[in-house]
Amino acid sequence: MDSESHRSESQTNPLSDQFSSVNDLCHDLSSLQDLATRGAWRSIIDKVARARALSLLHKPHDHITYLAFNALAFTKLRRFNEASSELDSMEDLDSSHYRYETYPKIYANRVGSMVPFCLRWIHALIPIKLGHRQQGLDRLYKLLDFTRTKITEKEKVNLTASLSAWRKREGFVMNCIIGEHLSHKEFGVCLSLIKDLLTNDANDPVLISQLGYIQLQIGDLEGAKVSFSNVENLMRESKSNGSLSEVELKNIVNRNKALVYMVEKDYVSAVREYDECIERDDSDIVAINNKALCLMYLRDLSDSIKVLENALERVPTMALNETLVVNLCSMYELAYVNHSDIKRTLSNWIARVAPDDFDASCTRT
Structure with a gap:
């Protein structure tokens, strides 16, 4: 949960000198970050309410950081009206009230915005929700312009680490925009957005794969095969942009091949590709989930259920996502007469181990 600030050019490390620990940046920040990592979003809401009630937040950026965590927690818990109320309590996010240089006595030598990037993202997301x-959408496109302005600024002063962070943010916002257009089957817009991103980084295997996925959705199987072949060539010639590890790159190649096999209804070959992924990385949930689906299409419900159940047992923190659980419950309904009892057992287990934002209704019990 970082803000968009920096100190003077001679002081570029935000934790140096006056900041010896992360808690010096904001009141009890490490505790908030730990709760967020564990998905304890309700505890974050309680912690923010307590800090506010006890007047523990003294500096302007403390208030903004706690507001950002609160808005994020409400968003994760799908309490969008409450997240919106948090945002409504603020002025324009680019207001001078939220800049360090407005308070020189408190923030000597610090300039820039106190507003965390995630708060700008939530500000764009909430209206959609x-x-x-x-x-x-208007706000997401405005946020994309904002990130690109920041990238231009960092390029001019050659701040490599900061530039890399803003490029990742650009990709994140672009993916949000693409996802929103995809959900409304606006494939032409998605294609142009991805091709625009590829002009900046033609060797990004994730982007090229995304292009292939969209081509599959519009029925352009041959185009998708070309895109997936380009990813394989990047791997073979070691020309990838380094955004993925060797295992991740090999797995994305296998998953791409498997998708083509699935479209062609060659589920046996698809399972073979997914098995290679799982052998390399037994926490590759996309491969695990899709292997189970292929086995279901091959009418092997028993094995498809075992694949998903084993994943939940082996790597619950990775495997516990709504899509996988929905698929497992569908398989239970197809395979067992007493599926309600089995799903109830699964639901009880999820209640014990899942993060706060897991949508328990996906078990359909």
């Missing part, structure tokens, strides 16, 4: 899609 509340049914105001166009307003949300």
